[in-house]
Amino acid sequence: MNQYLFVLLSFVHVLADPDFAKLDGAPPSKIAVVGAGIGGTATAHFLRQHFGPEVRIDVFERGSVGGRLATVTVNHQDYESGGSIIHSLNLHMQDFVQQLGLKYRKSVAGKTAVFNGDEFILEETDWYLLDLFRLWWRYGISFIRLQMWVEEIMEKFMRIYKYQAHGYAFSSVEELLHSLGGSGFINMTRRSLSESLLELGVSQRFIDEVIAPIMRVNYGQNISIPAFVGAVSLAGAQANLWAVEGGNKLVCSGLLKLAKANLIRSPVATITLRSTGDYQQYELTYDSQNEKSSELYDIVVVATPLQQNINSGISFQGFEPQLSEIAGSYHQTVASIIHGYLNCSYFGFPDPKLFPFSSILTTDTPGLFFNSAASVCPVNITSGFRRKQPQEAGVYKVFSPKPLEKSELKTLFKSYYSVQVTDWLAYPHYGSSQGLPPVVLHENLYFLNGMEWAGSAMEMSSVAAKNIALLAYHRWNRQLEMIDQKDLMHKVKTEL
Numbered sequence: 001m002n003q004y005l006f007v008l009l010s011f012v013h014v015l016a017d018p019d020f021a022k023l024d025g026a027p028p029s030k031i032a033v034v035g036a037g038i039g040g041t042a043t044a045h046f047l048r049q050h051f052g053p054e055v056r057i058d059v060f061e062r063g064s065v066g067g068r069l070a071t072v073t074v075n076h077q078d079y080e081s082g083g084s085i086i087h088s089l090n091l092h093m094q095d096f097v098q099q100l101g102l103k104y105r106k107s108v109a110g111k112t113a114v115f116n117g118d119e120f121i122l123e124e125t126d127w128y129l130l131d132l133f134r135l136w137w138r139y140g141i142s143f144i145r146l147q148m149w150v151e152e153i154m155e156k157f158m159r160i161y162k163y164q165a166h167g168y169a170f171s172s173v174e175e176l177l178h179s180l181g182g183s184g185f186i187n188m189t190r191r192s193l194s195e196s197l198l199e200l201g202v203s204q205r206f207i208d209e210v211i212a213p214i215m216r217v218n219y220g221q222n223i224s225i226p227a228f229v230g231a232v233s234l235a236g237a238q239a240n241l242w243a244v245e246g247g248n249k250l251v252c253s254g255l256l257k258l259a260k261a262n263l264i265r266s267p268v269a270t271i272t273l274r275s276t277g278d279y280q281q282y283e284l285t286y287d288s289q290n291e292k293s294s295e296l297y298d299i300v301v302v303a304t305p306l307q308q309n310i311n312s313g314i315s316f317q318g319f320e321p322q323l324s325e326i327a328g329s330y331h332q333t334v335a336s337i338i339h340g341y342l343n344c345s346y347f348g349f350p351d352p353k354l355f356p357f358s359s360i361l362t363t364d365t366p367g368l369f370f371n372s373a374a375s376v377c378p379v380n381i382t383s384g385f386r387r388k389q390p391q392e393a394g395v396y397k398v399f400s401p402k403p404l405e406k407s408e409l410k411t412l413f414k415s416y417y418s419v420q421v422t423d424w425l426a427y428p429h430y431g432s433s434q435g436l437p438p439v440v441l442h443e444n445l446y447f448l449n450g451m452e453w454a455g456s457a458m459e460m461s462s463v464a465a466k467n468i469a470l471l472a473y474h475r476w477n478r479q480l481e482m483i484d485q486k487d488l489m490h491k492v493k494t495e496l
């Protein structure tokens with residue numbers, strides 16, 4: 001191409017694309033990540049991989065590293081109080097654990113039953129074939145239809161790992177979902193789970209007695225949640241689940257170290273756009289040892305929800321037009337970790353020795369005050385570990401929509417030594433907002449937690465983290481051909 005024509009075309013390209021203010025080709029010198037949960041720490045790790053060793057990466061955290069991955073201590077042992085289980089096909093989480101030299105903690109086997117407020121309506125036995133027969137007897141082939149549906153969705157979702165390994169990024173959650181499962185995936189974020197399952201031929205009885213209890217334990221919500229997050233939740237109810245030995249939050253502190261990121265233990269108060277000619281940066285203000293400090297950054301990733309009821313305390317200033325408010329709210333779920341004796345009589349078993357279940361799910365029965373109750377294992381399991389029997393004092397995790405009242409605790413437990421309550425704004429309140437939040441808030445300002453509105457899980461935050469690192473890198477270097485590409489299945493097959 002004629003040299004002058006090339007220069008002219010490049011200039012026209014930059015003018016036509018006001019999103020890209022960086023003109024000199026220099027790498028960024030400073031990047032900020034706000035939030036040190038799994039989303040923020042994974043972002044720091046992937047940013048380091050893509051931008052190299054020179055860039056300074058500061059991660060701000062106002063609370064504890066890990067965010068919604070947290071533990072509480074009972075009798076000198078730690079138990080997960082937030083995000084606890086990881087699916088065997090969550091490849092980013094697996095990769096982090098391997099790179100950090102952490103260990104897998106497998107779930108300890110135990111039986112589950114579904115309680116409707118009066119009695120158990122579904123009970124797992126020791127006999128796999130008997131359980132299958134009972135499912136078939138009660139629900140016909142609904143459970144086979146469901147399994148095939150979840151597997152098909154997971155198979156499509158797994159494409160993301162291939163796309164990300166080839167370096168492709170997406171500028172919105174919709175683009176990302178569309179590349180994986182076409183308009184079907186987008187529709188699944190808009191239609192309710194119950195509607196989708198009924199259309200699939202799953203029976204109403206199966207939805208009420210099996211699917212609803214799974215939604216209640218995983219998201220504290222009912223079967224009107226969108227089908228996509230419903231499928232994420234159902235995948236999390238399968239076998240082959242694991243957690244991180246020592247606590248899932250170890251992944252977050254490990255990733256910060258691996259990324260050689262600076263952890264700044266301060267709340268970010270403002271993010272202000274500062275322009276010098278064509279060059280734009282973001283000024284973050286934060287409290288440091290009771291003094292207001294500020295710093296300029298080339299790229300900023302906000303890795304915490306920004307919805308109003310989360311109260312992130314971050315205000316955006318100097319943006320013209322102003323950044324729109326992120327709609328919706330987060331759902332309250334209370335995790336109570338209780339050390340005591342389960343009241344098996346309440347569940348119809350006067351003799352606790354005969355109570356065979358370690359995990360109790362509940363149906364969506366009006367007035368039922370808890371979502372689930374389960375005997376839990378500590379984050380460190382020794383080789384001889386066994387679950388406590390119901391006649392012994394054990395550690396239980398109860399999820400409920402509100403803090404349990406004393407009378408409710410007395411209903412569930414004959415007696416108890418301790419109760420530790422974590423009142424979470426746990427995950428999006430699905431249905432509180434239409435559409436999915438944006439990923440790109442401004443030229444080099446990104447928002448990670450929009451992904452949670454497709455499905456909230458550690459792996460979803462990790463996928464979002466990799467996507468934002470790639471997106472920030474390609475936008476900074478104007479490699480537009482790596483963003484929002486269509487027909488990626490075909491492209492990655494033909495690429496080396």
Ligand SMILES: Cc1cc2nc3c(=O)[nH]c(=O)nc-3n(C[C@H](O)[C@H](O)[C@H](O)COP(=O)(O)OP(=O)(O)OC[C@H]3O[C@@H](n4cnc5c(N)ncnc54)[C@H](O)[C@@H]3O)c2cc1C
Nearest residue numbers: 035037038039062067068083084085267268304426457458
């Ligand atoms: C009870 C419960 C059970 C769950 N179970 C599972 C499960 O079994 N499996 C699973 O995969 N997922 C589960 N999840 C969901 C999972 O935990 C979350 O999706 C995931 O941890 C979100 O990580 P994140 O980094 O995106 O957000 P967060 O963990 O919320 O991190 C955001 C961080 O930003 C910080 N922050 C906020 N504002 C500021 C500010 N102004 N300045 C500086 N820092 C700030 C916060 O303190 C926080 O640490 C569960 C969640 C809960 C609450």
